[in-house]
Amino acid sequence: MPVDVLVGLQWGDEGKGKIVDVLAPTYDAVARFQGGPNAGHTLTFDGLKHVLHQVPSGIFHPHILNIVGNGVVLDPVVFRAELQKLTDRGVDWAKNLYISKKAQLILPSHRALDRINEEARGGSKIGSTLKGIGPTYSDKIGRVGLRVGHILLPDFEARYREAVAQHASLASHYNRELEVEDLEPDFFSAVDFLRTLQLTNTEYLLNDLLSQGKRILAEGAQGSLLDIDFGSYPYVTSSSTIAAGACTGLGIAPRHIDKVYGITKAYCTRVGSGPFPTELHDEVGEQIRQAGREFGSTTGRPRRTGWIDLPALRYAIMLNGVTELHLMKADVLDAFTEIQACTHYRTATGESTPQLPDPGELTSVTPEYITLPGWNSDLTTINDAADLPINLKAYLDFLEQELQVPIRIVSVGPDRVSTLHR
Ligand code: GDP
């Protein structure tokens, strides 16, 4: 079974991009199956940092196909800028990059609507990245969206005008006007650029690869707790971020899926609003933020920080069917003499539970912690998992015991080489 899926188990930014880049050489193709420019996947190697938003994270390996699947929402303007940056850095992507004709197009008016919707929410803002994700997926589900394939049709501009008129009418419900005219020249020139790329029915491409025995890595974006169904609704993104999304977002049958890599930080972060039971509002939280450089890759916003949340991880592992865990950013906890892990929640009725309560109850639960000794040493110089400090090994054993899934990778720095395999 040649398709493996890599997903974030928390609220995004777990380090998915880094691990896709590390694992990519053992695959023939890397495929994104959902999300869009709300994602920011960071890869660091040879002294350079690259942040990818819509381009799959296998793009730096010349022998690998990189596929933007049908489940993705694609902003041509952001895409062109990303590809231009790659060109400037000497990356030859043109032959290796394919885009699904069924992926949905993000229009300037979707971005404008995203902002209008957020403003209308008053005090209960989602904290959206404002990249147009929600409005674009709404149009997809409402069956009025424009797909990448539509840009090849002679009436594309007419369809575009129709969509913008609809969006203007939505905006008028909030007594707002859409201001997109100034953005249109750039949008249409980015669409012209998109027409020059390899636009195809990627479900056929992927299934042809499978019939040739090739190996595919499906790259998730966002995280399981941001999933449209199972995340902390409504403070979620608008797509299926869990492993099952790889099937519908790529056109791959479930029977082809083999491994599911679950990516988690050694602690927890969240950017945007919504419940976060183990959040730290004190100097410890600030210490994690500074040590982990926890500022958004897409928006630059400071990320909220807290201790690892095992009820949430158990839930994410269950939903995704995780077969192996990768523990990221262990080095960020180097300076701590003690670390904490939330093993259970105490609910408003006083009950202790290892499960994740409904999103609405998440603000009223109290995390129950276990305190573990820190390793209090520099992990960044270690290059063999056998040499990890004893207290970190104890932390890994503890997590494996609690989560019942082996931890196969421990990441001790942003660089490709700071990756320890167990
Ligand atoms: P993604 O969205 O899941 O791909 O994650 P992001 O790239 O948004 O955020 C992860 C951040 O942590 C990036 O800045 C990475 O360079 C960085 N990073 C990844 N792994 C490690 C690690 O093991 N240690 C440290 N210190 N930073 C890491």
Ligand code: IMO
């Ligand atoms: P990667 O792939 C972290 C969050 C936003 C907001 C909510 C909805 O880099 O892990 P949206 O723009 O999707 O409408 O925002 O989801 N969010 C992310 N947080 N990492 C991401 O992607 C995210 N993509 C969206 O902050 O709370």
Ligand code: MG
């Ligand atoms: Mg990110």
